[in-house]
Amino acid sequence: MEMEMGITIHGLVTGESAVPLHSLFVNMVLDLRIEEREKFRPFAYKEVIRWPDGSVTDGKWSPIPIWYIKGADKKILVDTSFNSVEHVAEVRSARGEVFILRREPRWEIRNALSTVGVKPEDIDIVIHTHLHWDHCGNDGLFTKASFIAQREELALALTPPPYALHYQKELTKGILDVLDRFRTINGDVTIVDGVELWKLGGHTPGSMAVAVKTDVGLVALIGDVIGDYKNLELNWPGPAGNYWSLDQLVKAYRLVKKKADIIIPGHDWKVWSLHPEGKIG
Numbered sequence: 212m213e214m215e216m217g218i219t220i221h222g223l224v225t226g227e228s229a230v231p232l233h234s235l236f237v238n239m240v241l242d243l244r245i246e247e248r249e250k251f252r253p254f255a256y257k258e259v260i261r262w263p264d265g266s267v268t269d270g271k272w273s274p275i276p277i278w279y280i281k282g283a284d285k286k287i288l289v290d291t292s293f294n295s296v297e298h299v300a301e302v303r304s305a306r307g308e309v310f311i312l313r314r315e316p317r318w319e320i321r322n323a324l325s326t327v328g329v330k331p332e333d334i335d336i337v338i339h340t341h342l343h344w345d346h347c348g349n350d351g352l353f354t355k356a357s358f359i360a361q362r363e364e365l366a367l368a369l370t371p372p373p374y375a376l377h378y379q380k381e382l383t384k385g386i387l388d389v390l391d392r393f394r395t396i397n398g399d400v401t402i403v404d405g406v407e408l409w410k411l412g413g414h415t416p417g418s419m420a421v422a423v424k425t426d427v428g429l430v431a432l433i434g435d436v437i438g439d440y441k442n443l444e445l446n447w448p449g450p451a452g453n454y455w456s457l458d459q460l461v462k463a464y465r466l467v468k469k470k471a472d473i474i475i476p477g478h479d480w481k482v483w484s485l486h487p488e489g490k491i492g
Contacts, residue, residue, distance in 0.1 A: 217426040218282040218405050222475070222482055222489030223323040225292035226275040228345075229260050229311035230478075231268040235439055235449045237457065253441045254481035264309045271439075273478035275345050276489070277320070278432050279327050280423060284403040285335040288356070289421050289432055292320060294348035294385065302381045320349050336402065340434025340477070341415040342368035344382035351385045358386075359402070361410055361417025362395040376453055378415075411436050411467070413460030414453070420467060425492030428472025435477040436463050443474060 232251060233239050239251070248269075255272045262268070278289035293299050296314050303310055316322065324330060331352040339347055339360040347368065350358060368386055371378035386393070400408045405424040412418055414435045421432040435450070442449045448460045467474055473491065475482055483489050 216282055217492060218280060218423055219425060219490060219492035220423055220430055220432065220475075221279040221281060221327045222276045222486070222491070223279060223326065224274045224276050224483075224489070225318045225320060225323050226296070226312060226314040226345075227272050227480075228275060228313075229257075229262075229270055230273050230450075231260070231270040232256070233268075234453070235271070235441065236445075236447045237449055237454070239447075250445070251441060253439050254479060254484065260311070262309050262311065266309075272480065273438070274480050274483075275478065276482075277323065278421070278475075279324065279329065280406060280421075281327065283406055283423075286329060286333055287336045287338060287402070287406060288334045288353070289338045290340055290346040290434070291337060291349040291353065293345045294382065299344065299348075299382060302379060306379075320352060338402070338408065338421055339364065340421065340432065340436075341418045342383060342386070343377040343415065343435070344379045345377075346434070347383055347386060349385070351388045353389070356389075356392065358389055358393045359400075359408070360393070360395060361419055362397045363416035365393065365395055367416070409466070409470070411459065411463035413448075413456055413463045415455050418455075418463075420463075420471075422471065423492070427492050429470065430473045430475060430491055431467050431471035432475050433467060433477060436460065437467070437474060437476045439476050439479045440481050443476065 253271045258269050260270045277292050280287040296312050332354050334353050334356045337353050337356045337358045342364040367378045368383045398410050407422040409420045418436050423430045454460050
């Protein structure tokens with residue numbers, strides 16, 4: 212008799228970007244002494260990152276993942292990454308942004324999903340932790356899926372005000388192609404047995420965690436509410452300048468620490484060090 216397996220989570224890398232160290236923490240002082248800076252160094256820390264404008268900073272490489280939830284009643288994917296390096300470069304460069312973004316062939320969406328034996332058209336439900344450009348850029352690939360996001364996110368993604376950082380309609384307009392399959396929610400919801408959504412806010416008005424009951428405990432995929440394990444370790448919210456409500460962010464930290472057994476940050480290579488091949492559960 213075969214043993215029934217529980218729900219597992221599979222973190223699939225779809226790209227990576229460079230991030231200056233000072234951008235990881237709210238109100239971080241830039242001129243800290245070397246010994247003081249040591250405690251802030253994240254897993255993928257680099258002493259030298261050379262930016263396209265010629266400037267040099269320390270910082271880290273941040274993965275841009277999607278998360279496949281296997282073993283639930285439905286085939287569920289959390290987030291859909293960015294659409295292409297070239298398109299992102301065109302849009303963000305036109306806005307005067309300086310950034311580094313890369314995607315290896317193995318990180319293409321179809322290739323990443325193939326490592327867990329699924330294709331985009333196999334996915335039943337796509338859950339968006341929020342609707343920034345690097346979390347919803349490939350919705351159109353999922354031709355049979357329904358989509359879920361908190362209510363506030365959809366309006367901001369489709370008609371973003373100038374002050375709404377990283378809601379870039381040129382990069383999220385693919386949502387329009389799946390709008391008839393989009394479901395907006397307001398608050399906490401159970402999607403299927405073992406998969407819950409917790410509305411948190413903070414990073415964006417509708418940021419939410421996806422909480423999954425696995426054999427190793429309740430795992431919270433936290434999106435960008437907590438970007439890096441260092442934010443969690445130091446209890447120091449971030450990213451700097453990239454949050455909607457600092458009050459909500461602080462409350463979100465407290466909530467997920469209280470409720471979840473395992474917290475998975477949104478952009479930290481350390482996940483794959485702690486959980487080989489990105490498998491949790």
